[in-house]
Amino acid sequence: MDSEKTRIREGRRVGAPDNRYDVRQKAGGPSSNAGGSPVLGMKIENLSAFYGSFKAVTDVSMDIQANKVTALIGPSGCGKSTYIRCLNRMHEVIPSARAEGCVMLGDQDIYAKNTDPVNIRRRIGMVFQKPNPFSKSIYENVAWGARINGYRGDMDELVERSLRQAALWDEVKDRLKQSGYGLSGGQQQRLCIARTLAVEPEVILMDEPASALDPVSTQKIEDTMADLKQRYTVVIVTHNMQQAARISDFTGFFYIENMGDPGRLWEFDETEKMFSNPDRRETEDYVTGRFG
Amino acid sequence: MNQSSTRAPRQSGSEPEGTGKFKESVGTRHGYDRFFAVLVFLATMLGLVVLAVLLVDVVVDGIPRILQDPVGFFTNFPSSTPENAGIYPALLGSLWLLGLTALFSVPLGIGAAVYLEEYATDNWLTRLVEVNISNLAGVPSIIYGLLGLGIFVNLLGPITGGKSLLSGALTLALLILPVIIIATREALRSIPKAVREGGYALGATRWEVIRAHLLPMALPGAITGTILALSRAIGETAPLIVVGAATYISFAPSGPLSGYTALPIQVYSWVSQAQADFKIGLTAAGIVVLMAVLLLANSAAIWLRNRTQRQS
Numbered sequence: 001m002d003s004e005k006t007r008i009r010e011g012r013r014v015g016a017p018d019n020r021y022d023v024r025q026k027a028g029g030p031s032s033n034a035g036g037s038p039v040l041g042m043k044i045e046n047l048s049a050f051y052g053s054f055k056a057v058t059d060v061s062m063d064i065q066a067n068k069v070t071a072l073i074g075p076s077g078c079g080k081s082t083y084i085r086c087l088n089r090m091h092e093v094i095p096s097a098r099a100e101g102c103v104m105l106g107d108q109d110i111y112a113k114n115t116d117p118v119n120i121r122r123r124i125g126m127v128f129q130k131p132n133p134f135s136k137s138i139y140e141n142v143a144w145g146a147r148i149n150g151y152r153g154d155m156d157e158l159v160e161r162s163l164r165q166a167a168l169w170d171e172v173k174d175r176l177k178q179s180g181y182g183l184s185g186g187q188q189q190r191l192c193i194a195r196t197l198a199v200e201p202e203v204i205l206m207d208e209p210a211s212a213l214d215p216v217s218t219q220k221i222e223d224t225m226a227d228l229k230q231r232y233t234v235v236i237v238t239h240n241m242q243q244a245a246r247i248s249d250f251t252g253f254f255y256i257e258n259m260g261d262p263g264r265l266w267e268f269d270e271t272e273k274m275f276s277n278p279d280r281r282e283t284e285d286y287v288t289g290r291f292g
Numbered sequence: 293m294n295q296s297s298t299r300a301p302r303q304s305g306s307e308p309e310g311t312g313k314f315k316e317s318v319g320t321r322h323g324y325d326r327f328f329a330v331l332v333f334l335a336t337m338l339g340l341v342v343l344a345v346l347l348v349d350v351v352v353d354g355i356p357r358i359l360q361d362p363v364g365f366f367t368n369f370p371s372s373t374p375e376n377a378g379i380y381p382a383l384l385g386s387l388w389l390l391g392l393t394a395l396f397s398v399p400l401g402i403g404a405a406v407y408l409e410e411y412a413t414d415n416w417l418t419r420l421v422e423v424n425i426s427n428l429a430g431v432p433s434i435i436y437g438l439l440g441l442g443i444f445v446n447l448l449g450p451i452t453g454g455k456s457l458l459s460g461a462l463t464l465a466l467l468i469l470p471v472i473i474i475a476t477r478e479a480l481r482s483i484p485k486a487v488r489e490g491g492y493a494l495g496a497t498r499w500e501v502i503r504a505h506l507l508p509m510a511l512p513g514a515i516t517g518t519i520l521a522l523s524r525a526i527g528e529t530a531p532l533i534v535v536g537a538a539t540y541i542s543f544a545p546s547g548p549l550s551g552y553t554a555l556p557i558q559v560y561s562w563v564s565q566a567q568a569d570f571k572i573g574l575t576a577a578g579i580v581v582l583m584a585v586l587l588l589a590n591s592a593a594i595w596l597r598n599r600t601q602r603q604s
């Protein structure tokens with residue numbers, strides 16, 4: 001709520017991939033690992049999420065590896081979406097919603113008092129379940145986020161690069177001035193991915209990005225994700241088990257044992273193990289399609 | 293998802309029995325349908341016919357009076373002889389009021405709506421404000437006139453010039469403020485949450501999201517509300533009489549601090565004269581002018597709305 005106030009005394013900008021953004025974001029001195037790998041992983045410890053007094057997710061601890069795709073699976077209503085929204089402080093946008101626990105991006109605590117959520121959300125981008133392009137031109141959809149964040153490079157070049165990374169450039173290059181609403185659902189979702197890439201985040205969170213799309217569009221988005229992992233850390237919530245198995249390196253299974261309990265991270269491991277030989281029976285039942 | 297729950301219980305070999313349970317004939321239902329269609333058509337017509345009769349009556353009485361001396365009617369001042377009486381100062385006064393009222397009420401109304409909808413946290417104070425705004429929209433306009441008299445004319449007289457256009461416009465602005473706030477809030481509320489989240493997720497502040505996405509999307513709705521509200525303001529008589537619009541005036545308003553009269557006041561003044569020339573011809577002509585101003589203002593606003601809609 002007091003993001004504007006804390007903005008001037010915000011924390012360090014760790015591991016900036018480049019220095020073309022507004023100087024405000026680098027206030028507090030030079031990056032601690034400048035010159036190292038620009039891609040950061042995340043470390044979550046004892047995270048719980050609430051809506052008012054209702055606890056939706058409890059006690060999640062998880063290491064999200066850099067340059068890997070981490071998939072979150074589990075039955076509906078077990079807190080996957082709530083959890084992923086806690087990772088870039090989007091959860092607290094909902095009135096009365098709050099999170100407890102520790103979320104680290106590299107070595108920065110994103111819930112620290114002097115961390116500005118506005119800055120965190122640029123560095124940890126998010127793609128939502130339903131495509132939500134802005135009611136602006138395709139070009140503006142991509143350029144807007146970069147512009148408000150003080151991007152000083154060549155905007156045309158950034159828009160083209162972002163659209164190419166999202167595998168959309170060839171389909172829209174001749175109609176960049178037209179509204180983003182005129183695209184198909186799958187194209188809109190790739191436009192949202194492009195818009196997220198344009199602010200050069202370090203981590204990309206995807207909340208069921210392909211659930212509203214047809215198989216062909218889903219395929220394109222999955223192909224995109226395989227490329228994205230070269231340059232970003234990706235976390236994806238999915239209801240599609242095959243998708244999780246195909247694209248992810250690590251898989252977390254969320255589960256609620258008894259009705260009314262908060263969701264828990266039931267098991268977390270490498271995807272291969274989760275799908276072939278998980279430790280817990282519920283995980284096996286779920287990934288083999290015996291329930292859910 | 294759950295295989296067993298989707299499997300509906302199925303009766304085997306008893307299909308004909310199932311269809312026999314419904315009434316084959318739908319004639320009665322279509323009868324009700326037609327009956328209802330006629331009913332709502334009549335409801336629409338009743339209102340339209342009354343309105344049309346009123347309009348025709350006014351136009352038939354008023355247009356000949358305007359045509360009798362088209363230039364004089366629009367450029368003359370009120371006069372004790374009906375033939376020389378004109379509407380010039382009232383027309384100018386109403387246009388001044390329209391402009392000043394819009395100038396005060398639109399930024400305040402949209403601003404308040406943005407605060408209440410986008411910034412204010414949900415607590416007892418904001419709920420109290422919300423309830424009061426809805427109630428204020430329903431307060432009789434004469435009450436606003438009394439408020440205007442007390443505050444703008446008397447208390448702030450040294451600044452507003454007392455019984456001036458400024459006092460009148462501020463009073464009318466107060467009168468329509470709740471309507472603008474409510475319309476703008478409705479427009480903001482109808483924007484999906486996904487738009488705000490999409491903005492925040494890119495690292496935008498609230499103001500950046502409001503400025504770039506919410507205001508452009510809410511503008512058509514806000515403008516529609518403002519059109520309706522301003523139409524109401526320009527037709528108001530009661531509060532203006534209370535805050536001191538003159539009924540007889542021999543000069544045109546020269547600025548916001550000037551004395552003034554307005555079209556509905558002029559109409560009211562003419563209709564209360566004893567002579568038939570005043571009562572019928574001039575009154576009707578005044579009403580025709582008032583309606584023309586209203587229609588012009590509305591068309592301008594609708595044009596503006598369509599333009600913003602196309603852009604967004």
